[in-house]
Amino acid sequence: MEKDITGMDIYYYNVCIKKLWYYSKSISMEHGNEDVSIGKMLDSDSYKNEYKNIRINNTINIDFIKSKREIHEIKKSNSIENAFIWQVKYYIYYLRGNGVEVNKGVIDYPLLKKKIDVFLEKTDYERIENMITRINFIKSSPVPCQVEKMKICGKCAYYDLCFI
Template sequence: MAVPCFSEPPRIGGTLVWYFSICHREVWFMSHGIEPDREDDFLVMGRLIDENSYRRDRHSVSFGDNRFDIVKVEDGTLVVGEVKKSSRSIDAARLQLAHYLYDLWKDGIIAKGQLLFPKEKRRKEVELTEETRHRLDGVYEEIREIACMAAPPKAVKNRFCSVCAYSDLCWS
């Protein structure tokens, strides 16, 4: 059942999907235009790793409400790469990348995904499955519900709070 919203529905991009996997409060903040501290040390470090890794590939490609870290073609197949500073939140990264693949699929573009962890010298392949598409449809509905809440969800401590750019806002 759709939740009535008193403004435009959220534009669901990869960041909102990522936040959904980490903290629903972050989803609410982002969907209400409350940006994290852009100078947060962890965000700056992530941008530097993204900008300075895989230099031969095309970086920061916009597609709809998404921004792909890397786009390349391997053996005739489009590959979307998502660069992360660590695999600590690999489930969130996997869902974010699956979201990118799903948006491309909706436009008739079949692609593969690669999660890239340059500091760990690792990569993980991600493919879009019917099960993942179904899961993402549910995630999108939950994101819309969170975005339509009058106030943010209650702050809940988790293992990512110590590196969160919103932590001052949540815990002050």
């Protein structure tokens, strides 16, 4: 397990590898982005009775823990749900690798009034380890990867940097 791989690395890897590269080089375009600001407000205004933003080893940042064995992530929209699922699976993988037995993760969508349960299956370990290898490769590359323009690119904070 790599200590340098964060939950954001896993998330960005599953959204866009070019965005992952920029993020790994501390190039941030998200300041002032409306969608990012809304997400931050949603995170701070939701689940106020929970102890939130639990940072572990400067590697993962869990939105909140409902019980000792259930972690939660708060998300605005389910448009890139697959990336959220792998981020939560990585958190479970990371915690288990550090001796914390977590049974499941939950992705909370307060605006949608929806929750989904996320479980780390035995078959997910190999996929996560492959992601870690690829992420390390992408982060060590001297130039960003070329990517195809996707539907989600139009709302991305990095759009101007990538396509204009």
